[in-house]
Amino acid sequence: MIPIPPTHEVTPDGGAIPLRYATLSAIDILRLALHRRRLLVFLPIAVAALVVGFGLISERQWESQAAFVAQSQGGGISRLAGLAAQFGVNVPTTQQGQSPDFYAEVLRGDGMMRRLLAGSYTNAAGRVVDLAVHLVPSEADAARRGELALRELRMLVSTSVGIKTGLVRLVVRLDDPELALQVARHALAELDRLNILAQQSQASKERIFTDARLSVARVELRTAEDRLELFLRSNRLINSAPQMALEEDRLRREVTLRQQVVAGLAQALEQTRLDESRNIPVITVVEAPVRPALPASRRLVLKALFAALVSGIVLLSLVLLGEWRRRANLLDPVLAAEMESLVADAMSDLRRPWRAIWPRRFGDT
Numbered sequence: 001m002i003p004i005p006p007t008h009e010v011t012p013d014g015g016a017i018p019l020r021y022a023t024l025s026a027i028d029i030l031r032l033a034l035h036r037r038r039l040l041v042f043l044p045i046a047v048a049a050l051v052v053g054f055g056l057i058s059e060r061q062w063e064s065q066a067a068f069v070a071q072s073q074g075g076g077i078s079r080l081a082g083l084a085a086q087f088g089v090n091v092p093t094t095q096q097g098q099s100p101d102f103y104a105e106v107l108r109g110d111g112m113m114r115r116l117l118a119g120s121y122t123n124a125a126g127r128v129v130d131l132a133v134h135l136v137p138s139e140a141d142a143a144r145r146g147e148l149a150l151r152e153l154r155m156l157v158s159t160s161v162g163i164k165t166g167l168v169r170l171v172v173r174l175d176d177p178e179l180a181l182q183v184a185r186h187a188l189a190e191l192d193r194l195n196i197l198a199q200q201s202q203a204s205k206e207r208i209f210t211d212a213r214l215s216v217a218r219v220e221l222r223t224a225e226d227r228l229e230l231f232l233r234s235n236r237l238i239n240s241a242p243q244m245a246l247e248e249d250r251l252r253r254e255v256t257l258r259q260q261v262v263a264g265l266a267q268a269l270e271q272t273r274l275d276e277s278r279n280i281p282v283i284t285v286v287e288a289p290v291r292p293a294l295p296a297s298r299r300l301v302l303k304a305l306f307a308a309l310v311s312g313i314v315l316l317s318l319v320l321l322g323e324w325r326r327r328a329n330l331l332d333p334v335l336a337a338e339m340e341s342l343v344a345d346a347m348s349d350l351r352r353p354w355r356a357i358w359p360r361r362f363g364d365t
Contacts, residue, residue, distance in 0.1 A: 029320065036319050040312060047311040048304035055303065060295040064180040066170045066188055067287040070103055100166045103283070104159040106194070107170055107187055113150045113157070119186045124178040134179070157187070167286065177292045184289035195282035203275035210272055214265040221258035228255050 033040060106112055121129045132149035135156075139145035158171045170187060174180040228251040235244050328336040 028323070032319050032323055033316065036315075040315055040319070043315060044308035044312040048308040051304050051307045052300050055298045055300045058298075059175050060298075061173045061175055062177040062180045062292040063296040064172045064174075064177070064184040064289045064292055065287065066184050066285065066289040067167050068103075068170075068188065068283045068285045069165075069167055070098060070100060070283055100161045100168045103168050103191065104161050107159050107168075107191060108154060108157060110150065112187065112190060113153050114146075115190045116153060116157075116183055116186055117146065117149055119183070121179055121182045121186075123176045129176075129179060131179075131183070134176075157183075169287075170289075172289075173296060181289055181291045188283070188285060188289070192283055196278075199278065199282060200276055203272050203278070207269065207272035207276055210265055210269045214262065214269055217258065217262045217265050221255070221262050224251070224254045224258045227251055 117132050119131065121131055123129050123134075131153070132145055135149040135152045136145045139148055156173045158173075160169045160171075161167070162169070170184060172180045172184040172187070174183065228248075231248060231251055235248075325336065328339065
């Protein structure tokens with residue numbers, strides 16, 4: 001005989017309920033969704049309408065964009081590497097931190113944000129604007145206002161880097177088109193100034209090193225020349241002695257080598273002096289920032305769809321949780337009561353976490 005599968009499950013109190021109550025199938029979920037269709041449809045629509053409403057009454061923002069590429073600055077490093085190689089020192093020829101990602105991080109760093117906040121700007125009406133006061137007008141304390149404005153400005157300034165092209169794009173979003181343009185221009189000017197200062201500082205350190213090494217090389221050249229002169233004065237008949245001819249050739253090679261080192265160091269010293277005074281821009285602006293003619297898109301449709309989707313998922317989860325609790329009460333009331341008690345205790349711990357850490361100190365057992 002073929003066994004007949006059970007259709008009911010026995011509860012702890014001896015009762016019997018249909019076996020389908022033990023699990024939630026796809027049909028059950030669909031049935032619950034259709035039963036609560038008004039709630040699952042109209043509430044997400046209401047949430048999306050609220051998002052659209054808040055977006056419509058919020059202040060419009062304007063975007064000023066710019067794009068630039070970093071110029072190669074490997075010449076100084078290559079000269080230093082070639083110079084150091086003459087003395088047996090290996091110097092890496094790649095500049096660390098000069099990638100497009102480096103410039104993108106600098107533009108959004110605290111140092112750049114503080115320089116932008118300290119800049120002088122005018123709005124579309126031609127009035128002088130303090131950027132920190134413009135971003136945080138409700139804060140009276142200057143120090144606190146500066147920190148809050150720094151956080152606000154970091155959210156309004158964004159950067160991106162093209163993976164294939166290495167193009168760095170800067171976007172500044174503000175509620176005033178003229179102010180957004182000026183902040184974008186000031187950011188590019190500050191970035192270029194910082195790069196020029198870094199380049200000049202590096203050239204200055206190279207000049208100091210090269211100058212000191214040139215002084216040592218000149219002393220070594222003079223010492224080699226003195227040894228050769230002393231040898232020639234002490235040994236007038238060199239051709240008759242092969243050993244002395246070899247010694248003279250060795251001393252002359254030493255003098256020639258020292259002369260080449262001195263000449264290379266002198267040339268490198270002149271080049272580092274030129275680099276130290278160089279103020280050529282390090283970045284090439286591909287797209288200069290312009291005054292935006294139209295406000296930036298609020299993306300209300302995308303935000304409304306996302307809000308409706310999230311609220312719908314949350315509501316469906318709450319409906320499924322309620323159905324699970326109802327079925328748990330039918331299948332095992334004792335276990336359901338224990339779960340209810342544990343949930344209540346957990347919520348109490350969340351409201352008063354100190355009682356969960358030190359229960360005896362506060363009289364809990």
